Amino acid sequence: MKEKRSVSMVELFYDLIFVYAISQMSEVLLVAFEDQGLYLDAIIKYCIVVLSFWSVWTYQTVYNNRFFKGSVINYIFILLNMFIVMVLSQSINFHFQETFFPFVLCTTLLYSIVLLEYCITFYSSNSALEKKFIISFIIILSIFISVSLVALIVPEEIRLIFNGVAILIISFLPIMFKERIKSVSVDFEHLTERYSLLVILFFGESIVTVTKTINLTSIHITSFFYFLIIIALFSIYSLIHTKGIEKNRQTGGLILIHMHYFVILSIGFVSILLEENIHQEINNAVFSIFLTIGITVFLAALFINWFSYSTNQITAKFMIMISVLLCLFYMNNLLIENMDIYLGMDMILLWLIFGAVYRELKE
Incomplete structure (x- = not known):
């Protein structure tokens, strides 16, 4: 060994x-x-x-x-x-x-x-x-x-x-x-740690982009929602990769490796989108579509990693809960036009997803 x-x-x-x-x-x-x-x-x-x-x-x-x-x-x-x-x-x-x-x-x-x-x-x-x-x-x-x-x-x-x-x-x-x-299996614990460090670099850049949305003369609640959305995504990632993935596997790690491409791609995409929505006032429909795609790709890649290397079998109760929360997320992005309400609801739903993941891993 x-x-x-x-x-x-x-x-x-x-x-x-x-x-x-x-x-x-x-x-x-x-x-x-x-x-x-x-x-x-x-x-x-x-x-x-x-x-x-x-x-x-x-x-x-x-x-x-x-x-x-x-x-x-x-x-x-x-x-x-x-x-x-x-x-x-x-x-x-x-x-x-x-x-x-x-x-x-x-x-x-x-x-x-x-x-x-x-x-x-x-x-x-x-x-x-x-x-x-x-x-x-x-x-x-x-x-x-x-x-x-x-x-x-x-x-x-x-x-x-x-x-x-x-x-x-x-x-x-x-x-x-x-x-x-x-x-010729990888040292999977080392590999997961290396990719988590790369993801942290992308999240760090996301925090920088949120900072760019803050105007000291008129700090808008939108920037606060942006911050909480990024923190929610980071928290979901951190929880799954510290508690949900079995580190002692004998594996080539190909799923973990390739899913991380989509994780870092979506982090960068979402953070840039959030920043430019304030600076350029992107069309609400375009913003909603792209933000939905970015967060969906992030969660899908993360859940594929989790399900592929899970420490325990994922329960049906959790799958139903996540499906309901994602449906609410998509309905919010399609139906609500007020930007502040829309982003506030997205932020709440992402934190509810974090809560569902936390309960699943705790059980």
Whole structure:
């Protein structure tokens, strides 16, 4: 049995650069609210940017979880990755064509470093299962690097397609190797802790966006509702991931990993939406639809993680309670037009969902 790992200082240091990257990602989505004709375009680009950074962070984290030994070469690779992520963060732009080359080059370099780490580990490992596992990731990383390099040289009209395909490959192709990945299980407790720390970074950025809605000369109750909505989402997440997920599982962790993409995507989306609703006065119907989608995605991803790794069987009583609360949430978002009442009801319903989760885990 492998010795349980704790989150190291170097991993926490590595996360720091993603604080800046998170703030840069929001700039992509803000364009949608400056020109209301760009909603779909901006949302797609925001999803791709978040997916890119999530996968970069995930690949390094998954490698560290299984194979990090605290050697000099490990530290060199992490610090080098940090610098490249800094450059990558500067290439985030709604007008992606303008920064396409540095963005693709940086992601290619980042995955090349992870590929090199896996190759070194392959030759130093004496385990047949580990070697088989590593070969899977060498294949995935090699395909991504190849497609990305092609994206750099093809005509401008189709290079975004190649880059999009490359990002989808690196993000979701591991699912095809799930049996191999499961055979070399992660330190699941360490993995859940690492992802919870990443989520905290996104929630931290959400609190910053709420702060931007506060005007000292006229503090509006809407900002207070925004704050309580964010805190409710954080409380639900924290409760499920500290009390609801069994940490001692033997698993590859693929569900936890991929559901966290949707968790962090929705946190960023909801926080930006809340901020811009005050600054830009978004159409109530558009605001309601997008907020409903964002919170639904957040809760769905969180509940999938919970049900997949639950410490106990989920009761029928809880499922009925959650279904009723969600129906009330959707009815509120569809029927109530007054913004203050609408947000106040959303806030109350989210806290009721938290209460239902708390009672379920307590029982």
